Structures are given as C-alpha cells and as structure tokens.
Amino acid sequence: MTLAERWPLADHHDLRDELLAAWDRPGYHDLLHLTEVLDRLDRLALAGAGFDPVTTGLAAWFHDAVYVGAEDDEERSARWAEESLPTAYGDEVARLVRMTVHHRPDDDDPAGCALSDADLAILAAPRERYDAYVAGVRADFAHVDDADFRAGRAAVLADLAAKPYLFHTAQARALWEAQARANLARELAELGGVSGR
Numbered sequence: 087m088t089l090a091e092r093w094p095l096a097d098h099h100d101l102r103d104e105l106l107a108a109w110d111r112p113g114y115h116d117l118l119h120l121t122e123v124l125d126r127l128d129r130l131a132l133a134g135a136g137f138d139p140v141t142t143g144l145a146a147w148f149h150d151a152v153y154v155g156a157e158d159d160e161e162r163s164a165r166w167a168e169e170s171l172p173t174a175y176g177d178e179v180a181r182l183v184r185m186t187v188h189h190r191p192d193d194d195d196p197a198g199c200a201l202s203d204a205d206l207a208i209l210a211a212p213r214e215r216y217d218a219y220v221a222g223v224r225a226d227f228a229h230v231d232d233a234d235f236r237a238g239r240a241a242v243l244a245d246l247a248a249k250p251y252l253f254h255t256a257q258a259r260a261l262w263e264a265q266a267r268a269n270l271a272r273e274l275a276e277l278g279g280v281s282g283r
Contacts, residue, residue, distance in 0.1 A: 114222030126204035145182035199254035210262035
C-alpha cells in the first residue's frame with residue numbers, strides 16, 4: 087500500500103497531496119518518518135491500544151507537516167489542520183498536534199498517548215536506523231553549531247531518560263521501552279564529553 091493510499095479520509099485528496107508535498111523534504115522529518123509513525127500506530131492498534139484510528143491517523147499526517155526548525159512549527163501544523171480539515175476532525179487533530187510539542191499526554195488521552203508513543207518509537211529503532219535518525223535530526227538543525235547541537239541534544243536525551251517511562255501505553259512499553267532505553271544510554275555516552283561553551 088502506498089503512503090497516499092493510507093490517507094484516513096475517503097475524500098480531501100487535494101489536502102492529502104499538499105501534505106505529501108510538505109513531508110517530501112530532507113532531514114529526519116520526512117516521508118519515511120510519516121510512514122514509520124503510521125506503521126507504529128497500526129501496530130499499537132493491533133496490540134489493543136484503544137484510540138480512534140482516523141483522528142489519530144490524521145494527527146500523524148499533520149504533526150510535523152510544517153517543519154522549518156522554528157519554535158512554532160507544531161503550532162503552524164495545528165493551525166493548518168484546523169483550517170483545512172472538516173470540523174468533525176479539525177479541533178481534535180490540532181489538539182493532538184500541539185501535544186507533540188512536549189509528548190506529555192494525559193493518562194486518560196488514548197489518542198494522545200498513542201500518537202506520542204508512535205512518534206517517539208524511533209528511539210527503539212535498530213542501531214543502523216537509529217544512527218540514521220540522529221544524522222537526520224542533525225541535518226534538521228544544520229543552522230546550529232556542533233557544540234550547541236551536542237549540548238542541546240544531550241539535554242533533550244537526559245530529560246527523556248529521566249522520565250519513569252518513555253512511552254505512555256502499556257503496548258508501547260512492551261514493544262519499545264527496553265530498546266529505547268538502550269539507545270538513549272548509548273547516545274548519551276557518546277555525547278559524554280558535552281559541555282557548555
């Protein structure tokens with residue numbers, strides 16, 4: 087099945103095509119990332135994580151649709167969802183997109199938990215894919231010098247590693263928690279010489 091065929095609405099194909107064009111860019115936040123997030127949502131659904139697949143799938147399509155390295159990328163993506171989706175979906179999709187700023191959904195938010203987990207599951211990727219992800223993130227932040235990038239990356243990883251769990255659903259924890267912890271520990275060790283300027 088092609089990525090275009092995974093669009094969760096029966097219509098709005100012009101919007102789908104605009105989103106595909108927006109995701110077609112270099113760096114980590116690309117068409118492969120969108121595909122992987124959709125794959126992981128499918129896997130969580132099959133594992134029994136209870137969330138609405140249409141709304142959550144739409145949120146996946148929009149969550150990094152605007153990605154230019156600006157602080158308001160998620161907000162701009164959320165506004166795009168609000169302005170372009172039918173009312174039945176727009177507000178909820180925008181809410182979910184905004185949640186991905188910090189990946190801290192409420193425990194009673196199954197869609198938010200599933201989307202957050204699907205987005206962060208790259209942390210549990212096999213080593214080759216994980217290393218490609220890190221290189222893609224570096225490319226996304228090419229405008230940041232090496233020392234600042236390393237310090238910022240280490241801070242993000244340390245914040246993640248300090249959480250009691252990386253993932254919010256029991257299904258994601260069973261699937262990805264152990265490998266993600268191992269990848270974080272390895273990358274943090276590789277960044278071990280990080281210091282401020």
